[in-house]
Amino acid sequence: QTVAIIGCPFSAGQQRLGVDKGPIHLVEAGLTDQLAELGWRVTFDGHHQFEELSVTDDPPIGKLRNPRFVSRVNESVAKVVGGHAARGELPLTLGGDHSLAMGTISGTLGTYPNACVIWIDAHTDINTPETTDSGNLHGMPVSFLLGLGAKVPEFGWIKPLLKAERLVYIGLRDIDAGEKRILRENKIKAFSMHEVDKYGIGKVVEMALDHVNPNRDLPVHLSFDIDALDPSVAPSTGTPVRGGLTFREGHYICEAVYETGLLVALDLVEVNPHLEDEFSVNKTVTVGCSLVRAALGETLL
Numbered sequence: 001q002t003v004a005i006i007g008c009p010f011s012a013g014q015q016r017l018g019v020d021k022g023p024i025h026l027v028e029a030g031l032t033d034q035l036a037e038l039g040w041r042v043t044f045d046g047h048h049q050f051e052e053l054s055v056t057d058d059p060p061i062g063k064l065r066n067p068r069f070v071s072r073v074n075e076s077v078a079k080v081v082g083g084h085a086a087r088g089e090l091p092l093t094l095g096g097d098h099s100l101a102m103g104t105i106s107g108t109l110g111t112y113p114n115a116c117v118i119w120i121d122a123h124t125d126i127n128t129p130e131t132t133d134s135g136n137l138h139g140m141p142v143s144f145l146l147g148l149g150a151k152v153p154e155f156g157w158i159k160p161l162l163k164a165e166r167l168v169y170i171g172l173r174d175i176d177a178g179e180k181r182i183l184r185e186n187k188i189k190a191f192s193m194h195e196v197d198k199y200g201i202g203k204v205v206e207m208a209l210d211h212v213n214p215n216r217d218l219p220v221h222l223s224f225d226i227d228a229l230d231p232s233v234a235p236s237t238g239t240p241v242r243g244g245l246t247f248r249e250g251h252y253i254c255e256a257v258y259e260t261g262l263l264v265a266l267d268l269v270e271v272n273p274h275l276e277d278e279f280s281v282n283k284t285v286t287v288g289c290s291l292v293r294a295a296l297g298e299t300l301l
């Protein structure tokens with residue numbers, strides 16, 4: 001089985017410098033060899049195909065920041081991810097900020113129209129151009145994938161291929177008012193840290209899969225935002241929120257998803273090696289590599 005590592009040094013979906021350096025840190029930490037150790041054939045798409053996509057003149061559209069650049073990069077990411085998936089490979093997208101999910105999930109759904117999405121995050125990333133307060137597109141990819149909110153012509157390439165009943169969240173603890181309304185209105189299944197505390201991670205993952213994949217027959221796209229983990233476990237990330245997943249809870253999710261045998265695509269995003277001290281950066285990069293290994297078959301026994 002082949003895993004295609006796609007490095008996306010992209011940061012325009014938010015405003016903190018450094019998240020574009022996430023991919024190189026994860027690869028330089030040895031991720032490629034680690035996956036080969038697990039028995040994967042590993043290919044690595046150099047990130048260069050996204051460098052020449054920068055846009056010279058990209059004024060905000062409403063509140064949206066860097067809209068044309070975010071759109072163009074994600075359109076390219078969708079083609080790259082979709083291409084690997086179509087060849088029966090497993091695209092592993094390393095971010096970069098979570099706006100990349102516009103591209104990765106579009107790519108997956110183009111090849112696997114019936115795929116479900118398991119979104120691990122402190123945040124729902126479902127703001128629309130109308131509800132966003134920051135204008136940062138890393139807080140909005142899900143609304144575009146679902147086709148919510150007013151159409152933005154610059155994002156015309158994104159088709160609303162994701163169905164609300166095929167999406168489930170785990171790890172939530174920082175949701176804007178507008179996003180809470182969108183979750184309710186669209187009946188989107190969400191397991192916050194409250195549910196993790198109440199039921200335990202094992203039951204939460206089982207309930208999440210029961211919701212989006214009741215017969216365990218649909219392909220799974222796992223989109224893992226490192227900020228789902230508690231900041232004590234993954235400190236070097238742009239929007240840390242206390243009260244997050246433990247090291248083991250994060251790994252359990254990845255192990256359980258791998259065990260389904262249904263994983264077809266994986267994102268690991270929002271590692272920012274420019275934040276916090278060197279020890280924190282190493283801790284964050286190391287746990288990022290470990291989570292990827294767990295999602296790709298590494299077991300404890």
Ligand SMILES: CN[C@](CCCC[B-](O)(O)O)(CCN1CCCCC1)C(=O)O
Binds near residue numbers: 122225
């Ligand atoms: C919760 N929504 C935020 C954060 C989005 C995080 C994106 B992710 O990819 O890292 O998950 C925060 C919105 N503001 C809320 C009020 C205080 C300032 C931030 C946004 O900017 O939309």
Ligand SMILES: [Mn+2]
Binds near residue numbers: 046047048
């Ligand atoms: Mn390059």
Ligand SMILES: [Mn+2]
Binds near residue numbers: 098123125138225270
């Ligand atoms: Mn996110």
Ligand SMILES: [Mn+2]
Binds near residue numbers: 121123225227239
């Ligand atoms: Mn987040």
